[in-house]
Amino acid sequence: MRDDKVRLGINELIAAYVDCIDDDRFEEWPDFFVDDCRYLITDRESHEAGLQHGIIYCASRGMLVDRVTTLRRVLMFEAHRYRHLVGPTRIVALDGKTAETRSNVFVARIMHDGGMGLFVTGRYLDRIDVSCEPYRFIERLVVLDSQKIDTLLVIPL
């Protein structure tokens, strides 16, 4: 069995991450990542084909901060929120410093007028720094099941 303490720490990180987004506390979102991080939103077909491109491609913590700044102060879109539902997290590799995990995720999008629907499904493929607390993402790949995005994607997944 894996170390229970590490497992609890990983679960806490993943749960706190979606709480942060769903609670509209985007300013805290970059803090879930190490400075030299990667955050990518791609899709299953592209991922399996080995394509590097992501509809969001962040290769540093600064690029995450810029996503938040622009979302708050620059970009134009209709107000909406997400509700993430993350399934059980499977730890696929673990050494003293790094864990590799997978979690399924559904995200509903709730528009300002109350209109709501399933926005994306997919899975998180994560590499997590477990060498010190709080745990942080070294890499978070959001691999969507579909290549189609309805209207736009501005709030991170």
Add this chain to the structure above:
Amino acid sequence: MSVQDVRFDGAVNWPSNALSEVPFRVYTDPQQYALEQERIFKGETWSYLCLAGEIPNPGDWVATTIGEVAIIVARDEAGAINAFVNRCAHRGNLLCLRNRGHNREITCIYHGWSYDLAGRLTGVAFEKGVKREGGMAPEFHKDEHHLQRLRIEELCGLVFGTFSDDVADLQSYLGPVVVGGLKRVLEDRPVHIIGRSTQILPNNWKLYAENVKDTYHASILHSFLTTFRINRLSMPGSINISEDGGHHFSQAKLDYAAEDADYKAAQLRSDTDLKLEDNSVVESVDEFGDQVSVQILTVFPNMVLQQVRNTIAVRVIRPRGVDKTELDWVHLGFDSDDASMRERRLRQGNLIGAAGYISMEDGCVGGFVQRALQYNDDGDGVVMMGGHEAQSQTFRASEAAIRGFWKKYRAVTGA
């Protein structure tokens, strides 16, 4: 207006011959949408189909669409590219059920009719019957039941197709100006696909076709550009429009060295202006050696070729109903790219697509127009910025390319 005055015939009523007035009903009327499928997408136009590089080997095929019509593009044993409708000649069943594949022949799952990679009917299951009973009627001849073929042309690795026997060859159709713009980006530089995505637009396809020709909105709606001093209408640029109005490219030039210095200065300033934490999303190189940092090129009716800094992409506009459009993004890299250019294109990829800093708003603004026009589509929009003509201009505060779209649209639809 009384109830009696309301027109229920659904017809679009063009207010005048002027290109600068566009009846709102053109975006909402189902009859107009059906007419466009026949006269535009199946009419005298060339539609983008795919990259030749997507089907490099004999047997490779992709399934795509022209307008709403399902199409197969395949490379045959002789290496030639063919396009034909994705509809079995027998009972009309869809032949290819995936987006791409590799087969020596195409066989319908319903009754087993099979076709070669040029769309010729080669096999009919139980053609002679079973145990000398049944079978096709004697007057049935396979060579009278091939798949409907399209004309095909290839230019700079892009494959185009048309249903029309009459439309001019592709280069004449585009005209020398737009062919020049296309070759500037793609000539002699083999490309490969670095990513794909599809953005579902909640609006009529023409609202997006106009949007990409609309140089007026770019620095207003996309405030990322002005906030971070990336693209302003005051930058030198031009709009270049084909003779028939339908195709165009706009360009904006950038003083790359001055911008670099500007960013360095901005990093040193202690004011509270918004600035990017990581400039790599816009840090670009003058790849084509002509200081053009943005070139947006359109081919009527369904294709956009964009160079935004060092991002290169084909966008394909696919109508999916009066008020729904799918916008396919095909992100490209050149085979000659080194590691730093590959990384640069990936980082700048944040500018474009469904989550793009300078394109996501185009995903919602067409939907806002569509909603405003819901049962409120009488009257006309105005596109008079820069005059009434649809000619090339040396400035970008203009709607000339939009007027060009309507010039071509009206010519093709007979409006």
